[in-house]
Amino acid sequence: MVGDQDYFVITTNVEHCFQKAGFDKKSLFYTQGDYGLFQCSEPCCEEIFDNEDLIRQMMKEQKNMRFPTELHPRKSNDRLFISMVI
Ligand SMILES: [Zn+2]
Numbered sequence: 001m002v003g004d005q006d007y008f009v010i011t012t013n014v015e016h017c018f019q020k021a022g023f024d025k026k027s028l029f030y031t032q033g034d035y036g037l038f039q040c041s042e043p044c045c046e047e048i049f050d051n052e053d054l055i056r057q058m059m060k061e062q063k064n065m066r067f068p069t070e071l072h073p074r075k076s077n078d079r080l081f082i083s084m085v086i
Helices: 052-061
Strands: 009-011 028-030 034-040 081-084
Touching: none
Parallel strands: 009 028
Antiparallel strands: 034 081
16 A cells, blocks of 8 residues: 555554554554553563464463463563553
8 A cells, every 4th residue: 555655654443453464563653552562561661562472372271261370471571561552
């Protein structure tokens, strides 16, 4: 759609659709967050992380609405992640 044009998208879509369609996440601003991304639970950095593989693994391994502790999203410094919500 945008081809080689320079672009920046401001969206209320929270379902990760722009990235699934190939848009660069650096050119997106999600005014209501993005359920396809994690960010640190504390404002220690501006990194965001795709979470699809981990979420799929959690769904696969969940029992009684719980998933194994070792799947709790953590960064190497052991900080917790949360879903990205603005
Ligand atoms: Zn951080």
